[in-house]
Amino acid sequence: xxxxxxxxxxxxxxxxxxxxxxxxxxxxxxxxxxxxxxxxxxxxxxxxxxxxxxxxxxxxxxxxxxxxxxxxxxxxxxxxxxxxxxxxxxxxxxxxxxxxxxxxxxxxxxxxxxxxxxxxxxxxxxxxxxxxxxxxxxxxxxxxxxxxxxxxxxxxxxxxxxxxxxxxxxxxxxxxxxxxxxxxxxxxxxxxxxxxxxxxxxxxxxxxxxxxxxxxxxxxxxxxxxxxxxxxxxxxxxxxx
Amino acid sequence: xxxxxxxxxxxxxxxxxxxxxxxxxxxxxxxxxxxxxxxxxxxxxxxxxxxxxxxxxxxxxxxxxxxxxxxxxxxxxxxxxxxxxxxxxxxxxxxxxxxxxxxxxxxxxxxxxxxxxxxxxxxxxxxxxxxxxxxxxxxxxxxxxxxxxxxxxxxxxxxxxxxxxxxxxxxxxxxxxxxxxxxxxxxxxxxxxxxxxxxxxxxxxxxxxxxxxxxxxxxxxxxxxxxxxxxxxxxxxxxxx
Numbered sequence: 001x002x003x004x005x006x007x008x009x010x011x012x013x014x015x016x017x018x019x020x021x022x023x024x025x026x027x028x029x030x031x032x033x034x035x036x037x038x039x040x041x042x043x044x045x046x047x048x049x050x051x052x053x054x055x056x057x058x059x060x061x062x063x064x065x066x067x068x069x070x071x072x073x074x075x076x077x078x079x080x081x082x083x084x085x086x087x088x089x090x091x092x093x094x095x096x097x098x099x100x101x102x103x104x105x106x107x108x109x110x111x112x113x114x115x116x117x118x119x120x121x122x123x124x125x126x127x128x129x130x131x132x133x134x135x136x137x138x139x140x141x142x143x144x145x146x147x148x149x150x151x152x153x154x155x156x157x158x159x160x161x162x163x164x165x166x167x168x169x170x171x172x173x174x175x176x177x178x179x180x181x182x183x184x185x186x187x188x189x190x191x192x193x194x195x196x197x198x199x200x201x202x203x204x205x206x207x208x209x210x211x212x213x214x215x216x217x218x219x220x221x222x223x224x225x226x227x228x229x230x231x232x233x234x235x236x237x238x239x240x241x
Numbered sequence: 242x243x244x245x246x247x248x249x250x251x252x253x254x255x256x257x258x259x260x261x262x263x264x265x266x267x268x269x270x271x272x273x274x275x276x277x278x279x280x281x282x283x284x285x286x287x288x289x290x291x292x293x294x295x296x297x298x299x300x301x302x303x304x305x306x307x308x309x310x311x312x313x314x315x316x317x318x319x320x321x322x323x324x325x326x327x328x329x330x331x332x333x334x335x336x337x338x339x340x341x342x343x344x345x346x347x348x349x350x351x352x353x354x355x356x357x358x359x360x361x362x363x364x365x366x367x368x369x370x371x372x373x374x375x376x377x378x379x380x381x382x383x384x385x386x387x388x389x390x391x392x393x394x395x396x397x398x399x400x401x402x403x404x405x406x407x408x409x410x411x412x413x414x415x416x417x418x419x420x421x422x423x424x425x426x427x428x429x430x431x432x433x434x435x436x437x438x439x440x441x442x443x444x445x446x447x448x449x450x451x452x453x454x455x456x457x458x459x460x461x462x463x464x465x466x467x468x469x470x471x472x473x474x475x476x477x478x479x480x481x482x
Contacts, residue, residue, distance in 0.1 A: 012394055015256045019393050152260050153253055155420040179396040179444045186431050187424055203420045 005175035007141035008168055010161045012180050014106070015151040017113055026140045027114035028123040028131065028164065031147035032156040033204045034085045035107025037220040038070070040126040041087035043239040044226035046096030050237040052108040053101055062101040071103040075211045078103075086216050087126075102237075106147040111232055114145055122230035122237065125160060125195075125220065130227040130241065132167035142168060144184075155187070155202040156221075159195075162188025163223075195221050246416035248382035249409055251402045253421050255347070256392040258354055267381045268355035269364040269372070269405065272388035273397040274445045275326045276348025277471075278461040279311070281367040282328035284480040285467035287337030291478040293349040294342055303342040312344040316452045319344075327457050328367075343478075347388040352473055355386055363471035363478065366401060366436075366461065371468040371482065373408035383409060385425075396428070396443040397462075400436075403429025404464075436462050 011020040030036055039050060051067070053059050059071040060080055069081045070089065077084035083094075085104050102108060114120045118140055123131050135142055144164055146157035162184035168174045169185075176182070191198040196218050199205060208214040219225075228239040252261040271277055280291060292308070294300050300312040301321055310322045311330065318325035324335075326345050343349060355361045359381055364372050376383055385405055387398035403425035409415045410426075417423070432439040437459055440446060449455040460466075469480040 012253065013257060015260075016254060016392060016394070019256075019391070150260070151257060152419075153257070153421040153424065155423055158420075158424065177444050177447060178393075179399075180394040182396055182442050182444075183394065183399065183424070183428055186428055190427050190431070201423050203418050203423075206418060 006139070006173055008165060008174040008176040008181055009178040010144040010146065010165065010180040010184050012146050012153050012158060013148040013151050014110055014113060017145065020143050021116070022141065023116055023118065024141055025117045025143040026119045026121065026135060026138055027117045027143045027145050028121055028135070029107065029110045029114060029145050029147060030123045030157045030160050031104070031107035031110070032124055032160050032220055033208060034087060034216060034220060035104040035147065036122045037124040037126055038085055038087040038090055039102070039122045039230050039237060040124045040226055040228060042090035042095055042100060043228045043230050043237070045090055045092040047090065047100055048097055049099050050230070051099065051101045051235065052111045052237060053103045054109050054112050056103065059101055059103040067101040068098055069101045073105050075208060075213050086213065087219060088216055106149060110145055110147045115232065120232035123160065123164060125163070125223045126225040127228060128163060129224045131229055132164055134229050135168060136171045136173055142174065149204055154204060156199055156204060158184050159187050159191045159198070162186070163192070247380070247414055249406060249415040249417040249422055250419040251385040251387065251406065251421040251425050253387050253394050253399060254389040254392050255351055255354060258386065261384050262357070263382065263384070264357055264359065265382055266358045266384040267360045267362065267376060267379055268358045268384045268386050269362055270348065270351045270355060270386050270388060271364045271398045271401050272345070272348035272351070273365055273401050273461055274449060275328060275457060275461060276345040276388065277363045278365040278367055279326055279328040279331055280343070280363045280471050280478060281365045281467055281469060283331035283336055283341060284469045284471050284478070286331055286333040288331065288341055289338055290340050291471070292340065292342045292476060293352045293478060294344045295350050295353050297344065300342055300344040308342040309339055310342045314346050316449060316454050327454065328460060329457055347390060351386055351388045356473065361473035364401065364405060366404070366464045367466040368469060369404060370465045372470055373405055375470050376409060377412045377414055383415065390445055395445060397440055397445060399425050400428050400432045400439070403427070404433070
């Protein structure tokens with residue numbers, strides 16, 4: 001007899017992660033602009049595996065070892081890298097069948113922070129429905145982990161957290177007493193009316209626009225571009241479905 | 242010639258405070274359930290000064306020195322204290338003209354964290370209009386600092402942050418690029434339709450109800466009960482206006 005619902009929480013910043021960390025969690029790492037949108041795109045376009053590394057130095061060493069390296073800090077491509085963090089870099093002709101080393105300002109660090117958990121997967125609007133359906137089947141508590149921007153609260157990650165939480169709660173298998181989930185659901189209820197209009201007010205939109213990197217924002221908010229679910233396993237992100 | 246607008250930010254948890262700390266800030270500490278509502282009530286009812294202390298041990302020493310001590314942890318009154326953290330404790334007959342030492346789980350710690358700033362004041366729905374008007378006159382950047390609950394995001398503090406931010410931005414003297422301000426404004430836009438109904442979904446409401454301490458929730462969300470503005474000065478909270 002089993003009637004208990006599964007715990008659902010949302011963590012709004014890496015600086016708050018210790019308050020939400022449980023070994024039995026499936027953790028969904030979210031960095032809509034742009035790391036987790038790019039990871040979903042890359043695996044959709046046939047990348048064999050992605051090796052996320054936290055530091056610039058690790059990325060540089062991997063480059064010397066002959067890997068394709070995608071790496072940025074604060075939106076700027078690192079000088080030794082093959083390309084940066086836009087999902088538009090990861091086209092099939094460039095990446096299909098390849099292994100890619102990947103390091104970004106916020107997103108890749110969160111993957112490693114959560115690696116003690118039962119599982120770590122990657123979430124974005126691009127794989128929203130497939131991810132929600134996969135999580136509903138797993139029978140484990142879920143933590144939605146917003147990578148945010150340098151530990152500050154991030155609007156677009158939180159809005160996505162609300163979209164995913166809505167699907168999970170509607171399944172009837174989850175419950176929450178987490179105010180961050182409640183707030184994310186309310187923000188999503190406002191944002192979903194016109195997501196691209198809503199996200200114009202996000203601070204990261206302004207930061208990317210200032211660097212001419214905002215061309216991918218509409219793409220990053222497009223639901224269900226792909227069915228891949230990037231799973232972190234043995235130090236690598238691979239596609240499951 | 243001075244045309245620049247003043248910075249407005251919101252910090253959603255003490256664990257994020259270092260990202261928002263600036264010496265030139267006026268910091269508004271917010272702990273709606275219940276510390277900052279109680280502090281406003283106490284000063285409204287004629288308390289001469291409140292000495293916030295961070296630790297239980299400091300509170301105990303002050304009790305031995307003869308002070309009236311209000312002190313709680315996790316909603317429970319400490320055994321040596323005169324009373325706990327409900328605003329209903331601070332009635333005029335008990336506290337008028339007195340000095341009170343005060344220590345709570347979340348709120349008093351934040352006051353000390355922010356004490357490097359230009360000024361630290363106390364915010365709650367109870368003094369919303371008076372506080373907004375006072376801040377608009379000060380000509381300084383404002384940080385709204387949500388005490389939250391054990392570093393976790395707190396719905397009622399964030400909703401208040403939205404209510405206050407709305408007043409400050411409407412004055413035309415402030416501007417923001419902080420996503421936490423943006424989110425708080427949106428949550429306030431939903432909550433203000435029926436604040437008491439909205440706040441039923443806050444986690445802290447459930448925590449207080451479980452301990453029979455939820456009798457003050459409606460009172461704590463009542464706007465403009467008082468015009469006092471508690472200011473932290475020389476280690477003490479005093480009323481300014």
